[in-house]
Amino acid sequence: MVEGQQRRCIMPLPSLNDATKDPLNPLNLMFLQMGLMLVMSHVFYLILKPLGQSGPVAQIIAGMVLSPTLLSQSGALHSFYKATMSLAYFNFLVFLFRVCFMFLIGLETDFSFMKRSLRCALSIAVCSVVSCSLLMISFAWLFLKVLHIQSNQTDVILIDVIVVSNTASPVVYRMVSDLKLDTSDIGRLAVSTALLIELTLNIGYTLMYTFRSKHNFLDVFLLSSFTLAIIIANWYLVPWFGTWYPKEKHISKAQVLFFIVIILILSTLIESRELSSAVPIFMLGLMFPREGKTYRTMLQLLRFPVHEFILPVYFGYIGYRLTLPHSRNGAEEKDPEHGYAGQYLILGVIVALSLLGKILGVLFACRFAKIPNHHAIFMACILCMKGHFGLQLVDSYPELQQLPLKEVADTLLSAIVITTLFSGMLTSSFRRRKETSFVHTQTTIESHPIDTELRILSCVYSPRQTTAAISLISALTSSPQTPLTSLLTQIVELPKKKKPKDAHVEAEFRHDDDYGANDSKEINDTVDSFSKETKVLIQQYRIVSSLSNICQELCDAAEDFRVSIVFLPFHKHQRIDGKIKNDGEEIRTVNQKVLRQSPCSVGIFMDRNQTGFQQPHGSEIPQNVAMLFFGGEDDREALALSRWVAMHPQIHLTLIRFLRKSCLAHSQVTEASHRENEVLMSITNEDAENESDNTFLEEFRSRYVASGEVTYIEKEVEDRGETAGVVKEIGESYSLCIVGKGRAECPMTSGMNDWEECPEMGSVGDLLLCADLSITASVLVVQKHRHSLSDFTPH
Template identity: 40%
Template sequence: MEAAGRALCARDPFNPLITTSTQAAGILVISHCFHLFLKQFGQPGPVAQILAGIVLGPSLLSRITKVNQFFIQSSTEDYYKVLQFIFRTIFMFLLGLEMDIPYMRRNLRKASIIASGGLIIGVLFGIVAFISLIILLRIKASFDYASSIIIVLANSASPVVFRLAAELKFLTSDTGRMAVCASLISEMSCVLLGSIVHSASWEYFGKGILLLLLTIALIVVNKYLAFWCNQRTRNQKYVTHAEFLVFLSLLVTAALVIEKYGYISTASSFLFGLMFPREGKTTRSLLHKLSYATYNFILPVYFGCIGFQFDVSYMGSFNSFIMVIMMIFMSIASKIIGTLFACHYLKIPTDEGIVLGFLLDLKGNAEFHIMRNLPKDTLNPMDQENVQNLVVSVVVMNTVIAGVVVAHILRKKEEYFSHSHTSLELGEHESELRMLACVYGSRHISSKIGLISAFSESLKTPVTAYLMHLVELPKKRTKKNLMYHQLQDGDRYSDEEDYGGNDVVEINDAVDAYTMETKVLIHQRKVVSSFERMYEDVCDSIEDLRVSIIFLTFHKHQRLDGKMESGKVGMRITNHKILRHAPCSVGIFVDRGQTGFQQPSSQSVQNIAALFFGGSDDREALACCKMISNHPHIHLTLIHFQHSPSSEQTGSNNGTPHRDDELLMDMSSHDIEADIDRAVVQDFYNRYVTPGQVGYVEKYVENGTQTAEALRDIHDTYSLLIVGKGGRGHSPMTTGMSDWEECPELGTVGDLLASSELNTNSSVLVIQQYRHSRNDLN
């Protein structure tokens, strides 16, 4: 890379370095001020950062002579290029590392069609734009410039798409992930097309093959290095700083070699991250160390540099102004038209198609790179400067416009794009099930991994599992007074990482062992907060991650003598608040240790029972059981509790109620719920019990006393009992059971099953279905 060589060999490297650092600091400060104002209107960070670059650039502050002389020097341009190269390389690697590979694999066809729609129409509009460029600006351009203008118009900037979707909190939605996948395909296609067009020779093709072999070799080296580092750092949270720098140096060096031979390293950097091993401390360390710097420093400066290159004075002439407006219009129109055609073919709703179109219209630094790499002798210097200023103006204004429009659409259509899969009963989750398991310490990790395993290995549809470590933030905390160079290897400057103690290592090791064994990836999160405010972070994560069910840990644990002992009071407070405020269904898991539920395997076949009394929560519990019934090492039995026939006043046992118009007019809400219950049980019976996949037992009881006796009869037969929290109304089958209720958050039946009085060895999972109204949580 020529810019890197010139920057290293500069006669006065200190002054340009100060200039570059000052520019970065100015962008960060000004963008933060802009963001404080713009976030009130729902605008994302990248818009504020680009505007900060515009303010700092030649459009405003750099018009002042002293500021211009300080920021815009001949030697600083090479530093900017080197920084942009390093930033782009690191982010593309991180993007590949964070990429949802299962989603990309199963939606590759859809993403390719959407990307192709925008690319094809973009190429057609690009030809029109190039002809207009020749007519309006009277430029005699070569084929290289023509192809570059077309590529700029057709391209989509995946870093900008990714960050904008993340800022607007819909990156985990189908629309957000589809936009990222389509933008990656579009960008990689444009990079490849640009490389072929600009250097179509056998020599260049041979270099490309060699660089492809270099990329493959580095992917293999990374795999073995990561495995070695994982084995070497068994008792540490992260790999050492030296090992981290080795991986980073290999990445930057390989990208530098690729750029040196005239190729853009974007695709290779992304492949390095995409093919990097997902399990172990190495990946966790890279994500941990790169994410904070990337999202809080690298990307704001990256976006700010895009705006910094914009010069509003270029649009002073009428022809230039018309050309910029025309290209912006054609860029937006090409993406919207192409994407809507593709979405119509794929039967994707129009609202989603419009959002996808504007997202794919976002531009970035890759367009500048394409223009800079053109042969210098294809245009005279004046025409070359005009074209580059045109591209900069189009990229900056187009990105700001598209970002503002997407934010506005998402704010107006908030209900449509918001978290919708809030329970298990309402859908069969034909596309994906997203779940979140929470642990307070290492003693809870085994049972939660068992639950994740039960879902992941049962469903034919994909399961995205998250594990969240909830750590109490003490009221009094002494900060570290260590400087960065005084930290030990594997530590981090922020003392937040000290929270969790040895539990963090044990949890990480358990997750890594499960991933190595089953190849099922568990995404880890950590919340450090006081128990009074912890539920807010958890509920925010539920919405951001768009999970359908969250599994909490009961505040009591089993002692060696079998008695249940209370843990921290804050755990119970947090569970109560999450039950009340969670925007999805909630399960509370009562762990019985070694005698209770374990991870299902050929050596540990689990007998599970679903207890059905009726009501919305029991139906949600039954929906949960549907999703684990296909597991090869789980034997599921449905135990249907029914009111004894001797006490029945109306109805019949065959589940077919007598209906007529008069009865429907007088039917109470309890009767409607009873009909829904019978329909759900009948459907479950036909689909799972009749083929012999699930066992079925009916128990007839008259009151709570008989129900308690029946529960005592079955308590040691199963390793896990699944039951709904409540929602049954005033059921005769549980009458009187609430008199000895100790933990109302478990409901009447769940509280009895979790109590020490029952003397059971079975774990208990109590399910509460998400309620749109929180007035009644019984």
């Protein structure tokens, strides 16, 4: 690459003098081209989806069918896609598309997960790039010899290395989303690794080109400073814009247009200086403030067009770039010395090196990172996918567009398409065949390690319930660095006059709607206020459905988001005057259905407003929380959840264990003090359930009680009467009581179901909700998820 060479990052718009070459208006022709590619993409997706193939694979195949290799080889379709005017506009529109989805990828990237997994993702990225580079350099002599490359050898080898080593983050991002792994650890790790690979190669190539073209160094510095200035300005502009229209749910269209124009100006300036704008635009999205309605508005306006329109056309365009040697016209393009055999040989070698290099590098890194084999193979397959950076790199090198290097360009373009298609098919097939290996297994809290990410889903119907849900989220988040992902879902019942077919779930692609709009505004304001004060981010979603379908939609959302527990509001709440008000039997019906069908653990929260649990963040008075332990899997699940509550600095947790007097008289208890001051209890003549209780309690006491973080109390009771008396005292002394729903056979609560009004809350939970006892504490009842064989059976 010589100093001062010109690169084509953006194809310039043609002059009007060329308009006579096209039979149609160029803009109309461009939209017809995109429409045809979009239709073909969706047709092939409908055909290949039943066969287990993902959307990107189908869309790339659609582009290949329309490419010069097949349908566009000659005839009317060839003229249709090779029109001079429309081709220029089409390439410019592809640039705009790339800006949009790179910004959206930055907005949607899980920054907290990316920071936690940075070391692992970086090691995988480095190993894969090094492995691919070494293999490509080792076979460079074959590449140069077979294609008879005499000039620009260093630059051609450099381009080959980047093409073989690169991974297209937009393709991986869409692939992971299509396979419903975007909320899984392995899916997010794949996206993070792909981003690191592409950003690193992009920055490395830019710096290398800059140092070789010294006149561009100042441009890089100025554009980097301009990007940094916009990022800093956004930290102040985004919150400020959110205050302009306090009565509106979203920011105005003019404000959205302002951000989009700034992004386009920055990307155009960068591309006009012969540099790639992918990294700066991604960084703008990644560093965009995440709280407030400005962020929500940008997401809602970009998600639908990008996922449903831009990306299918983009993937189709990748497939369209397939140009096999036999498809080129003109005798001047044929190599008389070795024909097409050498190009096909090099094409096969590049595809093989791309796949082999990624597989070897990724598997090597995953082995040291202790990633399971099936996840390592999945990572190796999906990271082989190529994309626009490679295509742009080949197109932007002028010498590759002239003979004899035109053969090199066509070979590289075809290798990018074939490698992406083959790796996509391989990834989809592996995901389908090993579906049980990707099933969400963290569906309970008891087996969930405290130092790993906890994903929770809180449901609300009204703004009043939002305050209680946020208080619970706050209790589980001891600091903004706590590895916890909280999702808040507003449930809106569809009016009965609407037909079932109109039921709709707004998870990612729904814009403003007419149902629950006023409540949504209040809920958003409450969440924004909490996030601004505590820096704890809460992701928001909406479910709009008929009453009969709410349970199914909610269970599907819990499964898609891979949460470990779902929090539901109780169908009653305590008013300011102390009276209990029923919010509707519909809520109770939904709660009962979710308890039976939920794919994870469930918690039902009864808020007692001012007398009950308050948000601990920012509170000067510590909240006193009691965990009532009677035994059984539900109580163990509730105790496991209490581990996160115990870590909050503004919460004092007390573990109260209920023991039966008659059992204590016949049991043999031995306590021993170890050098680490751990207290162990060994109880004989107990059944398997009690042994599990004691084992879990021992671990909890040695970790939290011995360190002084949790107070431990034992209460001796004989029957339900004594139990009810103790429970009443506890309910008057604490702001929150956490209890398991309870097991069927428990001597200390036997017969209490005779008093039950709400069996779904369990005997103890129902007792704590009794209005006659004047209990002031809020109540959280937890039911552990019951695993079944169907949980591990592919659907």
